[in-house]
Amino acid sequence: MTLEKASYEQQVENLIAEAEALLSSYKQQWKGLSWREKVLLLVDLNIPISDLGVYSNYRVANLAARERLRLYFIEHVGEIIHKEELRVVSGISEFGRRVRELRVEDGYKIITGVGDSGEFLGLTPEEYKLLDKEPDLNAAHRWHIANRIKRETKGGSQAKILCFLKEFVGKVVTNDELYNVSGAKEFGRRVRELRTEEGYAISTKFTGRPDLRVGEYVLESLNRVADPHDRKIPYEVQKQVYERDNNTCRLCGWNHHKWTKQDPRILELHHIREHAKGGQNSLDNVILLCSKCHDKVHAKKLSVPDNILD
Ligand SMILES: [Zn+2]
Ligand SMILES: [Zn+2]
Known part of the structure:
Protein backbone atom coordinates (compact mmCIF):
# COMPACT_ATOMS: atom_id res chain seq x y z
CA MET A 1 0.00 0.00 0.00
CA LEU A 131 23.23 -8.61 -12.27
CA ASP A 132 19.74 -9.57 -13.38
CA LYS A 133 16.26 -8.17 -12.71
CA GLU A 134 14.80 -11.65 -12.56
CA PRO A 135 15.64 -13.73 -9.49
CA ASP A 136 16.90 -17.27 -9.93
CA LEU A 137 13.91 -19.11 -8.48
CA ASN A 138 15.81 -22.36 -8.60
CA ALA A 139 18.50 -21.00 -6.27
CA ALA A 140 15.81 -19.73 -3.93
CA HIS A 141 14.08 -23.11 -3.99
CA ARG A 142 17.33 -24.87 -3.13
CA TRP A 143 17.91 -22.48 -0.27
CA HIS A 144 14.52 -23.37 1.17
CA ILE A 145 15.32 -27.07 0.89
CA ALA A 146 18.64 -26.48 2.67
CA ASN A 147 16.84 -24.68 5.48
CA ARG A 148 14.29 -27.42 5.87
CA ILE A 149 17.15 -29.93 6.16
CA LYS A 150 18.93 -27.74 8.70
CA ARG A 151 15.79 -27.62 10.81
CA GLU A 152 14.58 -31.17 10.47
CA THR A 153 17.61 -33.42 10.05
CA LYS A 154 18.84 -35.05 13.20
CA GLY A 155 22.53 -35.71 13.48
CA GLY A 156 25.61 -33.71 12.72
CA SER A 157 26.89 -31.76 9.76
CA GLN A 158 27.65 -34.92 7.78
CA ALA A 159 24.03 -36.12 7.99
CA LYS A 160 22.81 -32.73 6.77
CA ILE A 161 25.26 -32.69 3.88
CA LEU A 162 24.20 -36.17 2.83
CA CYS A 163 20.54 -35.22 3.04
CA PHE A 164 21.13 -32.20 0.81
CA LEU A 165 23.16 -34.19 -1.73
CA LYS A 166 20.39 -36.79 -1.86
CA GLU A 167 17.88 -34.07 -2.76
CA PHE A 168 19.95 -33.30 -5.85
CA VAL A 169 21.22 -36.65 -7.10
CA GLY A 170 23.03 -36.20 -10.40
CA LYS A 171 22.97 -32.40 -10.05
CA VAL A 172 25.72 -29.98 -9.12
CA VAL A 173 25.81 -28.78 -5.53
CA THR A 174 28.17 -25.99 -4.49
CA ASN A 175 30.53 -25.25 -1.62
CA ASP A 176 28.28 -22.37 -0.52
CA GLU A 177 25.28 -24.63 -0.30
CA LEU A 178 27.08 -27.34 1.66
CA TYR A 179 28.51 -24.78 4.03
CA ASN A 180 25.08 -23.26 4.53
CA VAL A 181 23.29 -26.55 5.11
CA SER A 182 25.93 -28.00 7.44
CA GLY A 183 27.00 -24.84 9.25
CA ALA A 184 30.43 -26.51 9.42
CA LYS A 185 33.66 -24.89 8.31
CA GLU A 186 34.96 -28.43 7.82
CA PHE A 187 32.25 -29.36 5.34
CA GLY A 188 34.88 -30.33 2.75
CA ARG A 189 36.27 -32.98 5.04
CA ARG A 190 32.75 -34.24 5.81
CA VAL A 191 32.11 -34.67 2.08
CA ARG A 192 35.36 -36.60 1.70
CA GLU A 193 34.34 -38.86 4.58
CA LEU A 194 31.01 -39.55 2.92
CA ARG A 195 33.02 -40.68 -0.04
CA THR A 196 35.83 -42.60 1.62
CA GLU A 197 34.16 -43.95 4.77
CA GLU A 198 30.52 -44.27 3.74
CA GLY A 199 31.22 -45.16 0.12
CA TYR A 200 28.94 -42.62 -1.57
CA ALA A 201 29.67 -41.90 -5.23
CA ILE A 202 30.38 -38.19 -4.89
CA SER A 203 32.18 -36.75 -7.88
CA THR A 204 34.38 -33.68 -7.93
CA LYS A 205 36.71 -32.15 -10.45
CA PHE A 206 39.36 -34.52 -9.07
CA THR A 207 37.25 -37.64 -8.78
CA GLY A 208 35.58 -38.50 -12.04
CA ARG A 209 34.21 -35.18 -13.27
CA PRO A 210 36.89 -32.89 -14.75
CA ASP A 211 33.98 -30.90 -16.22
CA LEU A 212 33.09 -29.63 -12.72
CA ARG A 213 34.61 -26.54 -11.16
CA VAL A 214 36.55 -26.60 -7.92
CA GLY A 215 34.00 -26.43 -5.12
CA GLU A 216 31.28 -28.32 -6.99
CA TYR A 217 30.04 -31.77 -6.00
CA VAL A 218 27.67 -34.32 -7.53
CA LEU A 219 26.19 -37.33 -5.79
CA GLU A 220 26.04 -39.55 -8.86
CA SER A 221 23.75 -42.28 -7.61
CA LEU A 222 21.50 -43.18 -4.72
CA ASN A 223 21.70 -46.87 -5.42
CA ARG A 224 25.39 -47.54 -5.62
CA VAL A 225 27.53 -47.32 -2.55
CA ALA A 226 31.08 -48.65 -2.58
CA ASP A 227 31.62 -52.04 -0.96
CA PRO A 228 33.00 -51.78 2.56
CA HIS A 229 36.36 -53.20 1.47
CA ASP A 230 36.70 -50.42 -1.10
CA ARG A 231 36.13 -47.73 1.52
CA LYS A 232 39.53 -47.98 3.12
CA ILE A 233 41.35 -46.44 0.21
CA PRO A 234 42.82 -43.13 1.41
CA TYR A 235 41.45 -40.05 -0.32
CA GLU A 236 44.89 -39.06 -1.64
CA VAL A 237 45.27 -42.46 -3.30
CA GLN A 238 41.75 -42.18 -4.75
CA LYS A 239 42.59 -38.83 -6.29
CA GLN A 240 45.80 -40.21 -7.78
CA VAL A 241 43.97 -43.18 -9.29
CA TYR A 242 41.39 -40.91 -10.95
CA GLU A 243 44.15 -38.74 -12.33
CA ARG A 244 46.35 -41.60 -13.54
CA ASP A 245 43.39 -43.36 -15.19
CA ASN A 246 42.23 -40.08 -16.72
CA ASN A 247 38.75 -40.39 -15.14
CA THR A 248 38.09 -43.27 -17.50
CA CYS A 249 37.21 -46.97 -17.11
CA ARG A 250 40.37 -49.02 -17.53
CA LEU A 251 38.51 -51.82 -19.32
CA CYS A 252 36.04 -50.18 -21.70
CA GLY A 253 37.07 -46.53 -21.87
CA TRP A 254 33.80 -45.21 -20.42
CA ASN A 255 33.91 -41.72 -18.90
CA HIS A 256 31.34 -39.18 -17.76
CA HIS A 257 31.03 -37.65 -21.23
CA LYS A 258 29.35 -40.89 -22.29
CA TRP A 259 26.76 -40.76 -19.51
CA THR A 260 23.14 -41.19 -20.64
CA LYS A 261 19.84 -41.69 -18.83
CA GLN A 262 19.53 -45.12 -20.44
CA ASP A 263 23.02 -46.13 -19.35
CA PRO A 264 23.82 -44.14 -16.21
CA ARG A 265 27.18 -45.53 -15.12
CA ILE A 266 29.51 -44.15 -12.52
CA LEU A 267 33.23 -44.60 -12.00
CA GLU A 268 34.34 -46.85 -9.15
CA LEU A 269 37.58 -47.97 -7.61
CA HIS A 270 38.58 -51.61 -7.90
CA HIS A 271 41.38 -53.60 -6.28
CA ILE A 272 43.39 -55.57 -8.84
CA ARG A 273 44.44 -58.00 -6.15
CA GLU A 274 41.48 -58.44 -3.84
CA HIS A 275 41.82 -56.62 -0.60
CA ALA A 276 40.71 -59.75 1.28
CA LYS A 277 43.59 -61.65 -0.29
CA GLY A 278 46.16 -59.14 0.85
CA GLY A 279 45.88 -56.57 -1.96
CA GLN A 280 47.02 -53.13 -0.87
CA ASN A 281 45.11 -49.84 -0.90
CA SER A 282 47.90 -48.38 -2.97
CA LEU A 283 48.17 -46.72 -6.34
CA ASP A 284 49.65 -49.86 -7.93
CA ASN A 285 46.76 -52.07 -6.81
CA VAL A 286 43.73 -49.85 -7.48
CA ILE A 287 42.20 -48.99 -10.85
CA LEU A 288 39.14 -47.17 -12.10
CA LEU A 289 36.28 -49.13 -13.59
CA CYS A 290 32.85 -48.05 -14.74
CA SER A 291 30.06 -49.55 -12.66
CA LYS A 292 29.07 -51.87 -15.53
CA CYS A 293 32.53 -53.39 -15.95
CA HIS A 294 32.95 -53.46 -12.18
CA ASP A 295 29.82 -55.61 -11.78
CA LYS A 296 30.98 -57.94 -14.55
CA VAL A 297 34.42 -58.32 -12.99
CA HIS A 298 32.97 -59.26 -9.61
CA ALA A 299 30.51 -61.65 -11.32
CA LYS A 300 33.57 -63.18 -13.03
CA LYS A 301 32.15 -62.40 -16.47
CA LEU A 302 35.09 -60.14 -17.23
CA SER A 303 38.63 -60.21 -15.94
CA VAL A 304 41.22 -57.57 -15.34
CA PRO A 305 44.52 -58.48 -17.04
CA ASP A 306 47.35 -58.93 -14.53
CA ASN A 307 49.52 -56.51 -16.46
CA ILE A 308 46.86 -53.79 -16.78
CA LEU A 309 49.10 -51.16 -15.20
CA ASP A 310 52.22 -52.06 -17.17
ZN1 LIG B 1 33.86 -50.04 -18.22
ZN1 LIG C 1 36.03 -54.14 -7.20
Whole structure:
Protein backbone atom coordinates (compact mmCIF):
# COMPACT_ATOMS: atom_id res chain seq x y z
CA MET A 1 0.00 0.00 0.00
CA THR A 2 1.48 3.33 -0.99
CA LEU A 3 0.97 6.52 0.89
CA GLU A 4 -1.30 9.30 -0.25
CA LYS A 5 0.98 11.71 -2.01
CA ALA A 6 -0.22 14.66 0.08
CA SER A 7 0.39 12.96 3.40
CA TYR A 8 3.73 11.67 2.12
CA GLU A 9 4.82 15.21 1.23
CA GLN A 10 3.61 16.47 4.58
CA GLN A 11 5.64 13.78 6.33
CA VAL A 12 8.79 14.73 4.42
CA GLU A 13 8.27 18.39 5.32
CA ASN A 14 7.85 17.43 8.97
CA LEU A 15 11.05 15.40 8.97
CA ILE A 16 13.01 18.21 7.35
CA ALA A 17 11.65 20.68 9.92
CA GLU A 18 12.52 18.30 12.74
CA ALA A 19 16.05 17.81 11.44
CA GLU A 20 16.49 21.55 10.92
CA ALA A 21 15.32 22.30 14.45
CA LEU A 22 17.76 19.79 15.91
CA LEU A 23 20.58 21.03 13.72
CA SER A 24 19.99 24.67 14.62
CA SER A 25 19.81 23.76 18.30
CA TYR A 26 23.15 22.01 17.81
CA LYS A 27 24.50 25.10 16.06
CA GLN A 28 23.55 27.35 18.98
CA GLN A 29 24.80 25.10 21.76
CA TRP A 30 27.65 22.94 20.53
CA LYS A 31 30.49 25.11 21.86
CA GLY A 32 29.20 24.75 25.39
CA LEU A 33 28.35 21.05 25.24
CA SER A 34 30.26 18.06 26.53
CA TRP A 35 31.27 15.29 24.16
CA ARG A 36 28.44 13.09 25.43
CA GLU A 37 25.84 15.87 25.10
CA LYS A 38 26.89 16.47 21.51
CA VAL A 39 26.70 12.77 20.71
CA LEU A 40 23.20 12.53 22.19
CA LEU A 41 22.00 15.49 20.13
CA LEU A 42 23.44 13.91 16.99
CA VAL A 43 21.69 10.64 17.82
CA ASP A 44 18.41 12.59 17.87
CA LEU A 45 19.32 14.28 14.61
CA ASN A 46 20.01 10.92 12.99
CA ILE A 47 16.42 9.77 13.48
CA PRO A 48 14.72 12.25 11.13
CA ILE A 49 17.69 12.04 8.73
CA SER A 50 17.37 8.27 8.59
CA ASP A 51 13.59 8.55 8.15
CA LEU A 52 14.16 10.94 5.26
CA GLY A 53 16.05 8.10 3.59
CA VAL A 54 13.07 5.83 4.08
CA TYR A 55 10.86 8.61 2.69
CA SER A 56 13.11 9.30 -0.29
CA ASN A 57 10.54 7.68 -2.58
CA TYR A 58 6.86 7.87 -1.76
CA ARG A 59 6.03 4.62 -3.56
CA VAL A 60 8.19 2.59 -1.19
CA ALA A 61 8.11 4.58 2.06
CA ASN A 62 5.52 2.25 3.58
CA LEU A 63 7.26 -0.98 2.62
CA ALA A 64 9.61 -3.16 4.64
CA ALA A 65 13.33 -2.35 4.44
CA ARG A 66 14.08 -5.46 2.43
CA GLU A 67 11.44 -4.63 -0.15
CA ARG A 68 12.74 -1.07 -0.49
CA LEU A 69 16.23 -2.46 -1.08
CA ARG A 70 14.89 -4.91 -3.65
CA LEU A 71 13.14 -2.18 -5.61
CA TYR A 72 16.20 0.08 -5.44
CA PHE A 73 18.41 -2.68 -6.84
CA ILE A 74 15.92 -3.44 -9.60
CA GLU A 75 15.69 0.21 -10.61
CA HIS A 76 19.49 0.26 -10.88
CA VAL A 77 20.19 -3.20 -12.25
CA GLY A 78 23.72 -3.48 -13.63
CA GLU A 79 24.90 -0.34 -11.82
CA ILE A 80 27.39 -0.24 -8.98
CA ILE A 81 25.61 0.72 -5.77
CA HIS A 82 27.60 1.86 -2.75
CA LYS A 83 26.69 0.40 0.61
CA GLU A 84 25.96 3.88 2.02
CA GLU A 85 23.14 4.20 -0.49
CA LEU A 86 21.71 0.96 0.84
CA ARG A 87 21.94 2.27 4.38
CA VAL A 88 19.94 5.36 3.35
CA VAL A 89 17.34 3.43 1.36
CA SER A 90 16.81 0.80 4.05
CA GLY A 91 16.95 3.17 7.01
CA ILE A 92 18.54 0.39 9.07
CA SER A 93 22.10 -0.43 10.02
CA GLU A 94 21.85 -4.16 9.35
CA PHE A 95 20.96 -3.67 5.69
CA GLY A 96 23.71 -6.19 4.82
CA ARG A 97 21.62 -8.98 6.27
CA ARG A 98 18.62 -7.91 4.21
CA VAL A 99 20.77 -7.92 1.06
CA ARG A 100 21.91 -11.42 1.90
CA GLU A 101 18.29 -12.50 2.27
CA LEU A 102 17.50 -11.09 -1.16
CA ARG A 103 20.37 -13.14 -2.48
CA VAL A 104 19.86 -16.47 -0.77
CA GLU A 105 16.13 -16.52 -0.02
CA ASP A 106 14.81 -14.79 -3.11
CA GLY A 107 17.57 -15.82 -5.51
CA TYR A 108 18.66 -12.34 -6.68
CA LYS A 109 22.13 -12.29 -8.19
CA ILE A 110 23.58 -9.47 -6.10
CA ILE A 111 27.35 -9.49 -6.10
CA THR A 112 29.79 -7.59 -3.96
CA GLY A 113 33.57 -7.38 -3.76
CA VAL A 114 33.90 -10.14 -1.20
CA GLY A 115 34.74 -13.64 -2.25
CA ASP A 116 32.96 -15.30 -5.19
CA SER A 117 33.05 -13.37 -8.42
CA GLY A 118 33.01 -9.87 -6.95
CA GLU A 119 36.73 -9.29 -7.05
CA PHE A 120 36.85 -10.58 -10.58
CA LEU A 121 34.23 -8.03 -11.59
CA GLY A 122 36.18 -5.20 -10.01
CA LEU A 123 33.93 -4.41 -7.05
CA THR A 124 35.15 -3.38 -3.61
CA PRO A 125 33.58 -4.86 -0.46
CA GLU A 126 31.58 -1.61 -0.18
CA GLU A 127 30.04 -2.00 -3.61
CA TYR A 128 27.09 -4.08 -4.72
CA LYS A 129 25.59 -4.86 -8.08
CA LEU A 130 22.42 -6.64 -9.13
CA LEU A 131 23.23 -8.61 -12.27
CA ASP A 132 19.74 -9.57 -13.38
CA LYS A 133 16.26 -8.17 -12.71
CA GLU A 134 14.80 -11.65 -12.56
CA PRO A 135 15.64 -13.73 -9.49
CA ASP A 136 16.90 -17.27 -9.93
CA LEU A 137 13.91 -19.11 -8.48
CA ASN A 138 15.81 -22.36 -8.60
CA ALA A 139 18.50 -21.00 -6.27
CA ALA A 140 15.81 -19.73 -3.93
CA HIS A 141 14.08 -23.11 -3.99
CA ARG A 142 17.33 -24.87 -3.13
CA TRP A 143 17.91 -22.48 -0.27
CA HIS A 144 14.52 -23.37 1.17
CA ILE A 145 15.32 -27.07 0.89
CA ALA A 146 18.64 -26.48 2.67
CA ASN A 147 16.84 -24.68 5.48
CA ARG A 148 14.29 -27.42 5.87
CA ILE A 149 17.15 -29.93 6.16
CA LYS A 150 18.93 -27.74 8.70
CA ARG A 151 15.79 -27.62 10.81
CA GLU A 152 14.58 -31.17 10.47
CA THR A 153 17.61 -33.42 10.05
CA LYS A 154 18.84 -35.05 13.20
CA GLY A 155 22.53 -35.71 13.48
CA GLY A 156 25.61 -33.71 12.72
CA SER A 157 26.89 -31.76 9.76
CA GLN A 158 27.65 -34.92 7.78
CA ALA A 159 24.03 -36.12 7.99
CA LYS A 160 22.81 -32.73 6.77
CA ILE A 161 25.26 -32.69 3.88
CA LEU A 162 24.20 -36.17 2.83
CA CYS A 163 20.54 -35.22 3.04
CA PHE A 164 21.13 -32.20 0.81
CA LEU A 165 23.16 -34.19 -1.73
CA LYS A 166 20.39 -36.79 -1.86
CA GLU A 167 17.88 -34.07 -2.76
CA PHE A 168 19.95 -33.30 -5.85
CA VAL A 169 21.22 -36.65 -7.10
CA GLY A 170 23.03 -36.20 -10.40
CA LYS A 171 22.97 -32.40 -10.05
CA VAL A 172 25.72 -29.98 -9.12
CA VAL A 173 25.81 -28.78 -5.53
CA THR A 174 28.17 -25.99 -4.49
CA ASN A 175 30.53 -25.25 -1.62
CA ASP A 176 28.28 -22.37 -0.52
CA GLU A 177 25.28 -24.63 -0.30
CA LEU A 178 27.08 -27.34 1.66
CA TYR A 179 28.51 -24.78 4.03
CA ASN A 180 25.08 -23.26 4.53
CA VAL A 181 23.29 -26.55 5.11
CA SER A 182 25.93 -28.00 7.44
CA GLY A 183 27.00 -24.84 9.25
CA ALA A 184 30.43 -26.51 9.42
CA LYS A 185 33.66 -24.89 8.31
CA GLU A 186 34.96 -28.43 7.82
CA PHE A 187 32.25 -29.36 5.34
CA GLY A 188 34.88 -30.33 2.75
CA ARG A 189 36.27 -32.98 5.04
CA ARG A 190 32.75 -34.24 5.81
CA VAL A 191 32.11 -34.67 2.08
CA ARG A 192 35.36 -36.60 1.70
CA GLU A 193 34.34 -38.86 4.58
CA LEU A 194 31.01 -39.55 2.92
CA ARG A 195 33.02 -40.68 -0.04
CA THR A 196 35.83 -42.60 1.62
CA GLU A 197 34.16 -43.95 4.77
CA GLU A 198 30.52 -44.27 3.74
CA GLY A 199 31.22 -45.16 0.12
CA TYR A 200 28.94 -42.62 -1.57
CA ALA A 201 29.67 -41.90 -5.23
CA ILE A 202 30.38 -38.19 -4.89
CA SER A 203 32.18 -36.75 -7.88
CA THR A 204 34.38 -33.68 -7.93
CA LYS A 205 36.71 -32.15 -10.45
CA PHE A 206 39.36 -34.52 -9.07
CA THR A 207 37.25 -37.64 -8.78
CA GLY A 208 35.58 -38.50 -12.04
CA ARG A 209 34.21 -35.18 -13.27
CA PRO A 210 36.89 -32.89 -14.75
CA ASP A 211 33.98 -30.90 -16.22
CA LEU A 212 33.09 -29.63 -12.72
CA ARG A 213 34.61 -26.54 -11.16
CA VAL A 214 36.55 -26.60 -7.92
CA GLY A 215 34.00 -26.43 -5.12
CA GLU A 216 31.28 -28.32 -6.99
CA TYR A 217 30.04 -31.77 -6.00
CA VAL A 218 27.67 -34.32 -7.53
CA LEU A 219 26.19 -37.33 -5.79
CA GLU A 220 26.04 -39.55 -8.86
CA SER A 221 23.75 -42.28 -7.61
CA LEU A 222 21.50 -43.18 -4.72
CA ASN A 223 21.70 -46.87 -5.42
CA ARG A 224 25.39 -47.54 -5.62
CA VAL A 225 27.53 -47.32 -2.55
CA ALA A 226 31.08 -48.65 -2.58
CA ASP A 227 31.62 -52.04 -0.96
CA PRO A 228 33.00 -51.78 2.56
CA HIS A 229 36.36 -53.20 1.47
CA ASP A 230 36.70 -50.42 -1.10
CA ARG A 231 36.13 -47.73 1.52
CA LYS A 232 39.53 -47.98 3.12
CA ILE A 233 41.35 -46.44 0.21
CA PRO A 234 42.82 -43.13 1.41
CA TYR A 235 41.45 -40.05 -0.32
CA GLU A 236 44.89 -39.06 -1.64
CA VAL A 237 45.27 -42.46 -3.30
CA GLN A 238 41.75 -42.18 -4.75
CA LYS A 239 42.59 -38.83 -6.29
CA GLN A 240 45.80 -40.21 -7.78
CA VAL A 241 43.97 -43.18 -9.29
CA TYR A 242 41.39 -40.91 -10.95
CA GLU A 243 44.15 -38.74 -12.33
CA ARG A 244 46.35 -41.60 -13.54
CA ASP A 245 43.39 -43.36 -15.19
CA ASN A 246 42.23 -40.08 -16.72
CA ASN A 247 38.75 -40.39 -15.14
CA THR A 248 38.09 -43.27 -17.50
CA CYS A 249 37.21 -46.97 -17.11
CA ARG A 250 40.37 -49.02 -17.53
CA LEU A 251 38.51 -51.82 -19.32
CA CYS A 252 36.04 -50.18 -21.70
CA GLY A 253 37.07 -46.53 -21.87
CA TRP A 254 33.80 -45.21 -20.42
CA ASN A 255 33.91 -41.72 -18.90
CA HIS A 256 31.34 -39.18 -17.76
CA HIS A 257 31.03 -37.65 -21.23
CA LYS A 258 29.35 -40.89 -22.29
CA TRP A 259 26.76 -40.76 -19.51
CA THR A 260 23.14 -41.19 -20.64
CA LYS A 261 19.84 -41.69 -18.83
CA GLN A 262 19.53 -45.12 -20.44
CA ASP A 263 23.02 -46.13 -19.35
CA PRO A 264 23.82 -44.14 -16.21
CA ARG A 265 27.18 -45.53 -15.12
CA ILE A 266 29.51 -44.15 -12.52
CA LEU A 267 33.23 -44.60 -12.00
CA GLU A 268 34.34 -46.85 -9.15
CA LEU A 269 37.58 -47.97 -7.61
CA HIS A 270 38.58 -51.61 -7.90
CA HIS A 271 41.38 -53.60 -6.28
CA ILE A 272 43.39 -55.57 -8.84
CA ARG A 273 44.44 -58.00 -6.15
CA GLU A 274 41.48 -58.44 -3.84
CA HIS A 275 41.82 -56.62 -0.60
CA ALA A 276 40.71 -59.75 1.28
CA LYS A 277 43.59 -61.65 -0.29
CA GLY A 278 46.16 -59.14 0.85
CA GLY A 279 45.88 -56.57 -1.96
CA GLN A 280 47.02 -53.13 -0.87
CA ASN A 281 45.11 -49.84 -0.90
CA SER A 282 47.90 -48.38 -2.97
CA LEU A 283 48.17 -46.72 -6.34
CA ASP A 284 49.65 -49.86 -7.93
CA ASN A 285 46.76 -52.07 -6.81
CA VAL A 286 43.73 -49.85 -7.48
CA ILE A 287 42.20 -48.99 -10.85
CA LEU A 288 39.14 -47.17 -12.10
CA LEU A 289 36.28 -49.13 -13.59
CA CYS A 290 32.85 -48.05 -14.74
CA SER A 291 30.06 -49.55 -12.66
CA LYS A 292 29.07 -51.87 -15.53
CA CYS A 293 32.53 -53.39 -15.95
CA HIS A 294 32.95 -53.46 -12.18
CA ASP A 295 29.82 -55.61 -11.78
CA LYS A 296 30.98 -57.94 -14.55
CA VAL A 297 34.42 -58.32 -12.99
CA HIS A 298 32.97 -59.26 -9.61
CA ALA A 299 30.51 -61.65 -11.32
CA LYS A 300 33.57 -63.18 -13.03
CA LYS A 301 32.15 -62.40 -16.47
CA LEU A 302 35.09 -60.14 -17.23
CA SER A 303 38.63 -60.21 -15.94
CA VAL A 304 41.22 -57.57 -15.34
CA PRO A 305 44.52 -58.48 -17.04
CA ASP A 306 47.35 -58.93 -14.53
CA ASN A 307 49.52 -56.51 -16.46
CA ILE A 308 46.86 -53.79 -16.78
CA LEU A 309 49.10 -51.16 -15.20
CA ASP A 310 52.22 -52.06 -17.17
ZN1 LIG B 1 33.86 -50.04 -18.22
ZN1 LIG C 1 36.03 -54.14 -7.20
